[in-house]
Amino acid sequence: MKRRTFISLMSVMAAAGVLTLAGCSSNSGSSAAASGAASSAASTGAADQLAAIQANGKLVVALEGAWQPWSYHDESDTLVGYDVEVSRAIAEKLGVEPEYVESDWDSLFAGLDAGRFDIVCNGVEVTDERAMKYDFSTPYGYIRTALIVRGDREDIASFEDLAGKRTANSISSTYMLLAESYGATAMGVDTLDETLAMVLSGRADATLNAEVSFYDYMNVHPDANLKVVALTDEASQVAMPIRKEADSTSLLAAVNQAIDELRAEGELTRISEKYFGKDITAGE
DSSP: OOOOOOOOHHHHHHHGGGOOOOOOOOOOOOOSSTTTOOOHHHHHTOSOHHHHHHHHTEEEEEEOSOBTTTBEEOTTOOEESHHHHHHHHHHHHHTSEEEEEEOOHHHHHHHHHTTSOSEEOSOOBOOHHHHHHEEEOSOOEEEOEEEEEETTOOSOOSGGGGTTOEEEEETTOHHHHHHHHTTOEEEEESOHHHHHHHHHHTSSSBEEEEHHHHHHHHHHOTTOOEEEEEEOSSOEEEOOEEEOSGGGHHHHHHHHHHHHHHHHTTHHHHHHHHHHSSOOSSOO
């Protein structure tokens, strides 16, 4: 890991004026500590969230823990993945330790709203609707959405062909909303494995998901009878939502500075290539 960088509150506040908004989603994980965890700011009642985080020595990070390769449990049941390593590197830049809370997709945002989490690091795509409610960090990834069907399907070749079809996706995810916008009936599921199992069995006609997640799945299941028939034209920005509140401004600046340093150091690229086999950290 690179040299630990301690970000002082004064330098962060000075940088707060040059922030940029920028960030996907999917599946679920076990809620390991959701009921008992609280963000550093909420637990101390401090007026500034970054100061509270640094005083407590921990950054509470929410993720699903069941969406490979973003966050998942390996053979030894250790929590690993792109989001895990990126958020750990950010916490190190802030001079604190990460504390991970696993939850399903909807609960990630409910917990952020309630102050139980400091940030959500879960491959979240930036949308206009989400940006109205949350501040987003600088993007740390760029992804395209894939339309995935069973290998023997010939009736779905484009997003427009989803009209009247059934798709499987995480409830309220970007992918579910996109499928519904094309006239599909979207069925809610928990994990990527469950989603693709429904497509393979014919219970769902198709699914929409991150292109990189699909190819990671195929690396693990090379004989799966699945194919990508369409991709979105433009890549979406992946970023970390943070509460849109005055006391969170310094945290947003600190996270942005950490991401910029990790990108300049080549650390973001290294982590991306480790989990995706390619660099998803540069805009297309």
